[in-house]
Structures are given as structure tokens and as C-alpha cells.
Amino acid sequence: MFVTIIGNLCKILNKMNYYHKPVMPTESIEYLNVTPGFWYIDCNLGGGGHTSKILEKGGKVIGIDLDNDAIREVAKKYNLEVVNSKRGLRAFSDNLILAQSNFANIDQVAYELDIKEIAGIFFDLGVSSFQLETAQRGFSFNLDAPLDMRMDQSFGATAADLVNGLHEKELAELFWKYGEENFSKVIAKKIVEVRKSKRIETTNQLANIISSVRRKSPVDRTHPATRVFQALRIAVNDEINSLKEALPKASNLLSIKGRLVVISFHSLEDRVVKNYFKKLEDEQKAKILTGKPIEPSEEEVNINPRSRSGKLRAIEKVS
Ligand SMILES: C[S@@+](CC[C@H](N)C(=O)[O-])C[C@H]1O[C@@H](n2cnc3c(N)ncnc32)[C@H](O)[C@@H]1O
Numbered sequence: 226m227f228v229t230i231i232g233n234l235c236k237i238l239n240k241m242n243y244y245h246k247p248v249m250p251t252e253s254i255e256y257l258n259v260t261p262g263f264w265y266i267d268c269n270l271g272g273g274g275h276t277s278k279i280l281e282k283g284g285k286v287i288g289i290d291l292d293n294d295a296i297r298e299v300a301k302k303y304n305l306e307v308v309n310s311k312r313g314l315r316a317f318s319d320n321l322i323l324a325q326s327n328f329a330n331i332d333q334v335a336y337e338l339d340i341k342e343i344a345g346i347f348f349d350l351g352v353s354s355f356q357l358e359t360a361q362r363g364f365s366f367n368l369d370a371p372l373d374m375r376m377d378q379s380f381g382a383t384a385a386d387l388v389n390g391l392h393e394k395e396l397a398e399l400f401w402k403y404g405e406e407n408f409s410k411v412i413a414k415k416i417v418e419v420r421k422s423k424r425i426e427t428t429n430q431l432a433n434i435i436s437s438v439r440r441k442s443p444v445d446r447t448h449p450a451t452r453v454f455q456a457l458r459i460a461v462n463d464e465i466n467s468l469k470e471a472l473p474k475a476s477n478l479l480s481i482k483g484r485l486v487v488i489s490f491h492s493l494e495d496r497v498v499k500n501y502f503k504k505l506e507d508e509q510k511a512k513i514l515t516g517k518p519i520e521p522s523e524e525e526v527n528i529n530p531r532s533r534s535g536k537l538r539a540i541e542k543v544s
Contacts, residue, residue, distance in 0.1 A: 245353040247274030256539040263344035268328035273299035329470040366432040404456030
């Protein structure tokens with residue numbers, strides 16, 4: 226009873242503030258091995274949860290995020306003025322720099338700031354609770370809103386553009402490739418049938434179309450639209466390619482003995498990270514610090530259910 230009341234109170238407060246509970250904060254900081262006075266790059270700033278932990282340990286942080294709201298909120302938290310440069314929003318202080326950018330451009334951000342010695346780089350992939358719970362961002366099948374899903378709302382195709390514009394076969398492939406959705410063909414067929422009479426514009430419309438042809442999974446009891454929404458989000462934000470582009474740039478930027486720590490939330494991302502770390506180790510460029518990926522404790526999952534699929538992998542650069 227008490228837990229439910231606290232939970233509901235938190236939900237109300239979350240809607241009022243930029244909210245995201247950092248996943249595996251202690252483990253992340255431990256693996257980053259934060260040394261006071263050195264620079265770290267937080268590639269997924271979000272609500273600044275991990276950034277604040279690095280700052281508390283005396284590290285300096287360059288925080289990157291695609292999302293305007295994340296940059297503005299963290300700037301507000303640290304009383305930083307946000308400037309609108311031609312490359313995106315920026316905010317500066319002696320120990321914290323914020324840059325609105327895709328982390329795939331991490332090399333350009335570091336070059337622009339002229340910071341060469343980077344002791345650690347951190348990724349906490351995916352979306353923030355704030356993004357998921359802000360209806361108008363269009364990430365959630367639980368909240369009716371325009372079907373958007375762009376992390377950077379200033380450009381690019383929305384989820385509605387994909388749903389209404391791709392051919393049936395392309396939709397089915399997308400749902401299978403990025404959502405591992407077993408009913409991808411049936412869902413794509415239904416979408417194409419429905420959109421002949423009316424453009425699909427909202428999260429509710431799409432969720433209802435999916436529910437009409439796909440029952441709730443008896444195994445994991447997730448909402449029938451879960452996998453399709455994940456697939457669309459990954460495609461809209463080109464998430465896998467951004468990660469593939471960012472990892473080699475990140476490992477090039479790191480100083481020797483620097484740490485690269487990544488938390489991923491689904492098998493597609495985790496595979497990319499695992500394979501890239503293995504390649505670096507085979508080439509004797511890095512030492513893998515996490516044989517098996519680190520997962521959140523039971524206690525953390527109870528407090529923060531969104532952490533449950535998190536997997537943390539870390540390497541140390543050796544040459
Ligand atoms: C899981 S949240 C990070 C939460 C943060 N670590 C915290 O504890 O507050 C992921 C964030 O990464 C951002 N993001 C996702 N893909 C990105 C990319 N390719 N480049 C830059 N930011 C990205 C999202 O906009 C979101 O704010």
C-alpha cells in the first residue's frame with residue numbers, strides 16, 4: 226500500500242520534472258574508474274544522472290545528447306547558460322560541457338572543444354523515462370500522441386512517416402530486424418490495409434491496429450505493440466548504425482588505460498558492443514573487464530523496473 230502511494234507520487238513528480246533514474250550508477254562509476262581532474266564523455270546525457278556521479282567523484286564531463294530537452298534540463302540543474310551554436314545547443318563551465326549532438330559525431334565534438342586526454346567514455350543507450358513518459362514525444366503506446374519518436378525533433382523522418390511511407394515488405398523487415406517481432410508480416414499487412422483509407426498518425430491508432438491482429442504474448446505478457454514500437458524507435462533514430470559508428474571513434478579518442486563502458490538494453494545493441502569489444506581484444510588494443518555483462522541487482526530492478534534488461538560491458542584501452 227505504502228509502496229503504491231510512493232510509486233504514484235513519483236509518477237506525478239516525474240511528469241513535472243525531467244526524470245530518469247540512472248541504471249547501475251555505482252557499477253558504471255566503478256568501471257569508469259573516475260579519476261579527479263580528468264575528462265569523461267557521457268554520450269547519453271539524458272537527465273544527467275551518470276554525469277552527476279562522475280562530477281561527484283571529481284571528474285570533468287562532456288555530456289552529449291541528441292535531445293534539446295536533455296541539454297536544457299541539465300544546463301538548468303547546473304546553472305549553465307545554453308547557447309545556440311550552428312552545430313546545436315552548447316553549455317560550458319570549467320568541469321561540465323554540454324553538447325547537443327549525435328554520439329556518432331563524438332570525434333567532431335571532442336575536436337571542436339579541443340579536449341584530447343579522455344579518461345573514460347560512457348554510453349547508456351536508448352530512451353530516457355522522461356522521453357517515454359512525455360506523451361507528445363510519441364514513444365509510448367500507453368499515451369496517445371502523434372507518432373513521432375525522434376530524439377532530435379529538429380529533423381528527420383518520424384515514425385508516422387515510416388508507417389505511412391514504407392512498402393509492406395519493408396515494414397515487415399523492419400519489425401523483424403529491429404523488433405524480432407514474429408508477427409511482422411501480419412502486422413505490416415494490416416497497416417497497409419488500414420492506411421489505404423486513413424493515414425496512421427497517432428500512437429493509439431497504431432497500437433490498436435497491432436492489437437487487432439496480434440494477441441498479448443502469453444510468455445512475457447508485454448503489450449502486443451512493444452516490439453513494433455521498439456523497432457520503429459530504433460529505425461527513426463538510426464540507433465544501431467549510430468552505435469556502430471560511435472564505438473571505434475570512442476576507442477580512438479580514449480587515452481591509454483582509459484575506460485569505455487556501455488549499458489545496452491536489448492540484444493541487438495548488446496551484440497554490437499560485445500563483438501566490437503572482442504575485436505579490440507583480439508587486436509590487443511583493449512582488455513575486456515567484464516567477461517559476462519554486469520546486470521542490475523534484484524534490489525535495483527525492484528526499485529527501478531526499467532533497469533531489468535540493462536547489460537553493462539567495459540573495456541580498458543591498452544594500446
Ligand atoms: C537512457 S537515457 C540516458 C539517461 C542518463 N544516463 C541518466 O542517467 O540520466 C538515453 C539518452 O540518450 C539520448 N540518445 C539516444 N541516442 C543518442 C545518440 N545517437 N546520440 C546522442 N544521444 C542519444 C536520448 O535522447 C536519451 O536522452
